[in-house]
Amino acid sequence: MDGRFLxxxxxxxxxxxxxxxxxxxxxxxxxxxxxxxxxxxxxxxxGRETDGAIELIAVVASDEASELGLIRTRxxxxxxxxxxxxxxxxxxxxxxxAEQFGVTPEGHPWLKPVRFHAPWxxxxxxxxxxxxxxxxxxxxxxxxxxxxxxxxxxGVIEPGHFRFQCHGEQVFHLxxxxxxxxxxxxxxxxxxxxxxxxxxxxxxxxxxxIGHTLAYAQALEALGGAKPPARAHAIRGIALExxxxxxxxxDLGALAGDVAFLPTASFCGRxxxxxxxxxxxxCGSRFGRGLxxxxxxxxxxxxxxISALQERLDTATRDAKEAVxxxxxTPTVMERFEATGVVDSDACEEIGLVGVAARACGRAIxxxxxxxxxxxxxxxxxxxxxxxxxxxxxxFVRWLELQRSAEFVALQLRTLPATPVRVECGAPxxxxxxxxxxEGWRGEVCHVAxxxxxxxxxxxxxxxxxFHNWFGLALALRGGQIxxxxxxxxxxxxxxxxxxx
Amino acid sequence: MRGLAQLLLVLVASPLLLGVINRTKAIMAxxxxxxxxxxxxxxxxxxxxxxxxxxxTTWIFLLGPAVAIVVPLLASLMLPLAAPxxxxxxxxxxxxxxxxxALSRFCTTAAALDTGSAFEGMGAARELTFxxxxxxxxxxxxxxxxxxxxxxxxxxxxxxxxSHWRSASAALVLVIASWFLVLLxxxxxxxxxxxxxxxxxxxxxxxMVLDHSGPAFGFILWGAAMKLFVYCALIVGVILPTSxxxxxxxxxxxxxxxxxxxxxxxxxxxMARLRLVRVPQLLVTASLVAGFAVxxxxx
Numbered sequence: 001m002d003g004r005f006l007x008x009x010x011x012x013x014x015x016x017x018x019x020x021x022x023x024x025x026x027x028x029x030x031x032x033x034x035x036x037x038x039x040x041x042x043x044x045x046x047g048r049e050t051d052g053a054i055e056l057i058a059v060v061a062s063d064e065a066s067e068l069g070l071i072r073t074r075x076x077x078x079x080x081x082x083x084x085x086x087x088x089x090x091x092x093x094x095x096x097x098a099e100q101f102g103v104t105p106e107g108h109p110w111l112k113p114v115r116f117h118a119p120w121x122x123x124x125x126x127x128x129x130x131x132x133x134x135x136x137x138x139x140x141x142x143x144x145x146x147x148x149x150x151x152x153x154x155g156v157i158e159p160g161h162f163r164f165q166c167h168g169e170q171v172f173h174l175x176x177x178x179x180x181x182x183x184x185x186x187x188x189x190x191x192x193x194x195x196x197x198x199x200x201x202x203x204x205x206x207x208x209x210i211g212h213t214l215a216y217a218q219a220l221e222a223l224g225g226a227k228p229p230a231r232a233h234a235i236r237g238i239a240l241e242x243x244x245x246x247x248x249x250x251d252l253g254a255l256a257g258d259v260a261f262l263p264t265a266s267f268c269g270r271x272x273x274x275x276x277x278x279x280x281x282x283c284g285s286r287f288g289r290g291l292x293x294x295x296x297x298x299x300x301x302x303x304x305x306i307s308a309l310q311e312r313l314d315t316a317t318r319d320a321k322e323a324v325x326x327x328x329x330t331p332t333v334m335e336r337f338e339a340t341g342v343v344d345s346d347a348c349e350e351i352g353l354v355g356v357a358a359r360a361c362g363r364a365i366x367x368x369x370x371x372x373x374x375x376x377x378x379x380x381x382x383x384x385x386x387x388x389x390x391x392x393x394x395x396f397v398r399w400l401e402l403q404r405s406a407e408f409v410a411l412q413l414r415t416l417p418a419t420p421v422r423v424e425c426g427a428p429x430x431x432x433x434x435x436x437x438x439e440g441w442r443g444e445v446c447h448v449a450x451x452x453x454x455x456x457x458x459x460x461x462x463x464x465x466x467f468h469n470w471f472g473l474a475l476a477l478r479g480g481q482i483x484x485x486x487x488x489x490x491x492x493x494x495x496x497x498x499x500x501x
Numbered sequence: 502m503r504g505l506a507q508l509l510l511v512l513v514a515s516p517l518l519l520g521v522i523n524r525t526k527a528i529m530a531x532x533x534x535x536x537x538x539x540x541x542x543x544x545x546x547x548x549x550x551x552x553x554x555x556x557x558t559t560w561i562f563l564l565g566p567a568v569a570i571v572v573p574l575l576a577s578l579m580l581p582l583a584a585p586x587x588x589x590x591x592x593x594x595x596x597x598x599x600x601x602x603a604l605s606r607f608c609t610t611a612a613a614l615d616t617g618s619a620f621e622g623m624g625a626a627r628e629l630t631f632x633x634x635x636x637x638x639x640x641x642x643x644x645x646x647x648x649x650x651x652x653x654x655x656x657x658x659x660x661x662x663x664s665h666w667r668s669a670s671a672a673l674v675l676v677i678a679s680w681f682l683v684l685l686x687x688x689x690x691x692x693x694x695x696x697x698x699x700x701x702x703x704x705x706x707x708x709m710v711l712d713h714s715g716p717a718f719g720f721i722l723w724g725a726a727m728k729l730f731v732y733c734a735l736i737v738g739v740i741l742p743t744s745x746x747x748x749x750x751x752x753x754x755x756x757x758x759x760x761x762x763x764x765x766x767x768x769x770x771x772m773a774r775l776r777l778v779r780v781p782q783l784l785v786t787a788s789l790v791a792g793f794a795v796x797x798x799x800x
Contacts, residue, residue, distance in 0.1 A: 145619065145622075146619065147619040147623065147702075148619060149620075149701065149702065153699075153701070154700070154701045154711070155699035155700065168626075169623075169777060169778070258698075258703075260691045260692075260695035260697070260698065260769070260773055261772070261773040262526055262529065262770050263529070263530055263770065263771075265530075266531060266532055267530070267531065330771075330772065330773065332692065332772040332773040332774075332775070333772075333773040335776065336773050336774075336775075336776055481776070481777055481778060482623070483702055483703045483776075484703075484776070484777075485702045486698075486702055486703055487703075
C-alpha cells in the first residue's frame with residue numbers, strides 16, 4: 001500500500017473528499033499492487049451512486065502496517081475492467097457490484113448474480129431474477145453425475161444451494177448459490193442512522209450480533225466524535241469473546257456430531273448453552289442483543305454479577321476442555337478430521353480467506369491483533385494458527401481460541417475499570433467515510449459508512465466474513481469425497497444471512 | 502402355531518431393541534434420552550399419517566417398504582428361537598436366509614432409484630457396494646459353523662449344545678467378531694453409517710428412504726428394527742448353547758439380543774463413523790476374519 005491510498009487506522013474517520021479519486025486504470029493498478037506486491041487483502045470493494053455516476057470504493061487492509069487504505073474511482077460507462085482475473089479475491093465483490101448497479105466487470109470469468117435482486121439503479125437493465133435460476137458450471141461426460149442439494153435441507157439449517165459435479169464419490173467441482181436470505185439490509189440502512197438501524201445490525205447475522213453491532217457502534221462513534229469509557233470497552237470485549245466461546249464450542253460439538261462421535265457432540269451442545277446464558281446474564285439476551293450501542297453499552301455489571309459470571313465461566317470452560325479433549329484423544333475422530341477438506345495456504349491467500357479458516361491455513365491474521373479496536377488496544381490476544389488447512393486445523397484453531405477467549409473474559413471480569421459505561425454519541429459528521437472492523441467469531445467483520453451533506457448514510461457497506469470465505473468451502477471440496485461435504489461445511493460454518501444481507 | 506408365536510415375538514420385541522440402543526447411547530453421553538418405547542410411538546404415529554408420493558414414481562416405490570417388512574419376518578421363521586427346530590428349516594436354508602435380505606435390498610434400492618433423485622441413487626450405490634462386500638463374511642461364517650455343527654441349516658447352527666465352545670472356540674470367536682461387523686454394516690450403524698444424521702450427503706441407508714413417508718416409512722422403520730433383531734438373534738443363537746427347555750432358552754435369547762443392543766450402543770458412544778472410503782476396508786477385514794475361522798475348522 002502506498003501514497004495512492006488514503007491510509008487510516010481502524011475506525012478512524014476521514015473526509016470523503018480526501019479519499020483519492022483515480023482514473024479507472026490507475027485505480028485498478030493501485031489495488032492490484034497493494035494485493036499482489038504489498039500483501040494486503042481486500043477488506044471491502046463496493047459501489048455507490050453519486051450524481052448519477054457509479055463510484056467504486058476499495059478498502060485494502062495491510063495487516064503488517066495496521067492500516068486500511070481507501071481509494072476510489074468513478075466509472076465513465078456501464079462497464080469497467082474486472083480485477084478478478086489478476087486478483088481472485090475480488091470475484092464476489094465484483095459480482096455484487098454488477099448486480100447492485102447493473103454495470104459489467106469486463107473480463108470477469110464467472111459473472112453471475114449473488115443475491116438475485118433487481119438492480120438498485122433505474123432503469124433496471126437486468127430485470128428481476130429468481131434465486132437459484134442461473135447457469136451452473138457443468139462437467140460433461142458419461143461417468144460424471146450432478147448432485148444438487150438444497151435450498152431446502154434435511155436438517156433445520158439456513159437455505160443455500162450446492163451443486164456438485166461428481167465422479168462416483170469424488171467431487172470434481174462444487175458451486176454454491178446463495179441469496180435466499182436476502183433482506184435488503186444495506187439498502188434499508190441508507191438514509192439512516194435511525195432507531196431501526198441498530199436492530200438491523202443485530203440481525204445482519206444473528207450469531208454474530210456483537211461483532212456486527214460493535215462494528216456499527218465504532219463507526220458511529222468515529223463519525224460522531226464520541227469516546228466510549230474504558231468500562232464500556234471491557235464489557236464489549238467480554239461480550240464479543242462470550243459470543244466466540246459459545247460459537248466455537250457449538251462448532252466443535254457439531255463437528256463431533258457430523259462424524260457421529262457422541263460424547264463431545266452431546267456435551268458441547270449443552271456447554272454452548274452455558275456460554276449463551278452468560279451473555280444472557282450480561283444483558284438479558286442469549287445472543288447479546290440490546291447490549292452494544294453507539295457511545296458504550298446499555299448494561300453495567302455489578303460486583304455480585306461479576307462473581308456469578310466468573311463462577312459460571314470457570315465451570316463451563318472446565319467442562320468444555322474435558323469434552324473437547326476427547327476429540328484429540330479419539331483416533332477414529334482424528335482419522336476423519338485430518339486431511340479432509342484441505343485448502344492450501346496459497347489458495348487461502350489468493351481468494352482472501354479471513355478469520356478461523358485463514359488462521360487454519362497458517363495465515364496469522366486477526367483484526368484484534370492487526371487492527372486493534374476497543375479493549376484490544378490495551379489487552380493483546382495472541383493469534384492462534386494451525387498449518388494444514390484441513391478440518392482438523394479449523395477445529396484446532398477454534399479449540400485454541402476458545403481457551404484464550406476464556407482467559408481473556410476471566411481477566412476482564414477481574415479488572416473492570418471503574419468508569420461509567422456509556423457516553424452520548426453525537427450526530428455523524430457530514431461528507432465523511434469511516435471503515436470499522438471487528439473480529440467476529442468467524443473472522444473479519446468490516447463496515448464502511450459514508451455520510452452525505454446532512455450526516456445521513458448515503459451508503460453503508462457490510463462485509464461479513466462469510467462473504468470472503470464461502471468460496472474457500474468450494475475449494476476445500478475439490479478432489480474430496482462428497483460424503484465429507486457436511487463435515488467440511490461445518491468446519492467453515494459460514495453464515496447464509498451474513499452473506500445474503 | 503409356534504411359527505405364529507415367533508412372528509409375534511419378533512414383531513413386538515424388535516422396536517424395544519432400538520430403545521435399548523438409544524438409551525445406552527444417552528446414558529453414555531450423560532443425557533436422559535428418549536423413552537425406552539419411543540420406537541413404538543414413532544411407528545404408531547407414522548401409521549396414522551398420510552403419505553406424500555412423488556408423481557414420478559411407480560408401483561416399485563411402494564414395493565420397497567412392503568418387501569422391507571415381509572422379508573425380516575420370513576427370515577425370522579428360519580431361526581429356532583428357544584425351540585429345537587425353526588418353523589422353517591431345511592438343509593441349505595442359510596442361502597435362502599441371506600438372499601431374502603438381498604431381495605429386500607434389491608427392492609429398497611429399486612424404490613430409491615425410482616424417485617430419480619441424485620441422493621437416493623448415491624445411497625443405493627453405496628448400499629449395494631457395501632452389501633456385496635459384507636456377503637463373503639456371512640458365508641465364510643456359515644461354512645465354519647457348518648463344519649462345527651455338522652449341518653447346513655440355521656437350526657443346526659443355533660441349537661448346538663455347548664460342546665462347540667470346547668472344540669472350536671477360536672473359530673467361533675472369529676465368526677462372531679466378523680458377524681458383529683456385518684451386523685453393524687447391514688443395519689446401518691456406526692461406524693459404517695450414522696442412523697441419527699440429518700446430513701443427506703453422508704447417509705447410506707437413510708438417504709434411500711428420504712422420499713417415503715407415513716405408513717410406508719413406518720413399514721421401513723419397523724422392518725429395519727426386525728432385521729436388526731434377526732441379526733442379533735442369529736449371533737446370540739450361535740453363542741449360547743441351548744438347554745432344550747424354552748423356559749430357560751427364551752429369556753436367555755431375548756436377554757442376549759438386548760445385550761447385543763447395549764454393545765451396539767457402547768460402540769456408537771465410543772467412536773466416530775468411518776470415512777466412507779474406509780468402509781470397504783473394514784468389510785474386507787470382516788471377510789478375512791471369517792475366512793480364518795474356516796481355515797481353523799478345516800485344519
